[in-house]
Amino acid sequence: MSDRLQSILRSRGIQPTAQRLAVLHAVETCPHGTAEDVANLARAGIGTISHQAVYDALAVMVERRIIRRIEPAGSPARYETRVGDNHHHLICRACGKTEDVDCATGHAPCLSPLDSRGFALEEAEVIFWGTCPECSRGSKRTRKRRTSPRGAAHRGPRRVRT
Amino acid sequence: MSDRLQSILRSRGIQPTAQRLAVLHAVETCPHGTAEDVANLARAGIGTISHQAVYDALAVMVERRIIRRIEPAGSPARYETRVGDNHHHLICRACGKTEDVDCATGHAPCLSPLDSRGFALEEAEVIFWGTCPECSRGSKRTRKRRTSPRGAAHRGPRRVRT
DNA sequence: GCACGATCTTGACTAGGTCAAAAGGTGGAT
DNA sequence: ATCCACCTTTTGACCTAGTCAAGATCGTGC
Structure with a gap:
């Protein structure tokens, strides 16, 4: 299975490292996932991967047109393999x-x-x-927020000032 | 002139404060401006306005459909009065x-x-x-970046570590 | 099996934006 | 006129998503 992913990467001139394979696999597994979703999935696959390696891998794959990045209003960037x-x-x-x-x-x-x-x-x-x-x-139920707004902290009182 | 803006705000049930008038005027003057552009223009008009008042004013006007907000990929949010x-x-x-x-x-x-x-x-x-x-x-000239990427710091070395 | 470039880790840092407390205005009722 | 309740603004802490840079580590060709 990972042979397929390897050849995808190689065919675009990208070294198929464990991290990149894990990232590509994660994007395939979770279409429209955010960078954080991808990082978590990749970590689940190979144990550990840095924040930055995920961003680097996503960026190089976007540049080589292996994956596509979309940025809906109010949402962090999302990635998909349908290109x-x-x-x-x-x-x-x-x-x-x-x-x-x-x-x-x-x-x-x-x-x-x-x-x-x-x-x-x-x-x-x-x-x-x-x-x-x-x-x-379910329009009467409490709805989730559409997305977590960028600067959104946790809800509720954060700290009580004097 | 500001009578027109006042009645726009009032007709949507928004109190026409000096800050809100300045913000609305700024959005009219500079279509597709960012929150920062709007803040600067508003400040030029009334001297001083807080960061937060600008965001609040923009939010209430977006909610009441007086202005529209767009968020192109890679750019901060932009506002316009064509709705x-x-x-x-x-x-x-x-x-x-x-x-x-x-x-x-x-x-x-x-x-x-x-x-x-x-x-x-x-x-x-x-x-x-x-x-x-x-x-x-001018494709041969150096192009400006499309937008300043979110986390972009200044270019060039920021600090030299040992 | 070594050198060298490519990649990854670590960690500092930023822009754009949100939340919350408290001060300041505004307007209706008296 | 004055008071009070409510709305708005200021102030400032804080957060998320993302970038940059230095150095360590990996992988590949020779």
Whole structure:
């Protein structure tokens, strides 16, 4: 199994180290996972890997187009192995669930604006925001926050000042 | 002039304080500005305003749909007063220049995925990534970074350790 | 089996943003 | 006019996600 991953890396000129294999495996296993998710999964696989090695591995794979990085508003960056098929994303505003959806037109950029202002277009990134079926049903229950906002500390009183 | 802004705020049930007027004016003056841009402009207008007052004002106006917030990948959040017209954005990968482009279909969500997976769709957010005319022409010159990456410190050696 | 470049670990540091306490304003009721 | 309750702003601590740099370690070709 890891032979397959090794050859993916090698074919793009990336040394298949244990850390990189673990990171790639993690991204495959957990599509749309954050760097932290990936780090945890990779650690589960090989015992230990540094914060920085995860970021380095993700960055080199993004650069070589083995994985894709998306950054939905209000969320840390997320990674996936589906690349080159120009698909888009459906994200739940309530719980953050992210799903892939196929592009209707098929090749990048899959759509063009009415007026491109002279820009050389490379890509149209489309995010469909909505509410997933579970959250629609359970609208009376307390909802989870959509994502953990960047600076969010723990909830509740943190420290009592005089 | 500020009468117009006042009535906008009042019509949405927001007290038109000096700070909020300054923030709204700043967003109108500098579309696609970051919170920091807005703070600087507001300060130029009324002398002084706290960091937090800017974030609070922006948040309440976003919530009341007076302004819109976009968060392009790799960039801090940006704000604009064009709301409700379902327009999209064209962003230069080289210099970060952001332009509005009209939506071809006209009403939100302006497009629908092939399969919405049962999600209740609210909005399709579309970002066209490309290279602006200036950057295309000057491709040999040193380009500015697209944006300052989140954790980016100054360039060059920061401190020499033993 | 060594040298050298590539990669990883460690750890400092940053931007952008959030939370909370307390001070300051504002407006309605008296 | 004044008081009070509530809203807003200031102040400042703090957090997350991420970057940079130095040095140790690994892996590969010779």
